[in-house]
Amino acid sequence: MTSKTRRRSDRLTRERLLEFGQRHGVAARALALRLDRLVARARPFIARLDALELGQKRTRQLADAMTTRLDALSNG
Numbered sequence: 001m002t003s004k005t006r007r008r009s010d011r012l013t014r015e016r017l018l019e020f021g022q023r024h025g026v027a028a029r030a031l032a033l034r035l036d037r038l039v040a041r042a043r044p045f046i047a048r049l050d051a052l053e054l055g056q057k058r059t060r061q062l063a064d065a066m067t068t069r070l071d072a073l074s075n076g
Contacts, residue, residue: 012072014032036074042066049066
């Protein structure tokens with residue numbers, strides 16, 4: 001089950017979200033600007049993950065996952 005969910009979430013990219021938004025009547029430019037803001041606001045929290053006290057390994061895994069997702073959603 002995890003691998004199936006993982007594969008599905010790996011397809012979450014900026015392009016796919018923009019296409020989805022357009023299909024549902026959201027202007028691509030408005031959605032792109034919102035994604036840019038969200039990504040910019042989320043990135044600083046990666047450095048603060050230690051505050052969650054998940055342990056070194058889990059914190060690194062979460063930081064890696066967040067970085068990967070944010071990179072997929074970023075413009076460039």
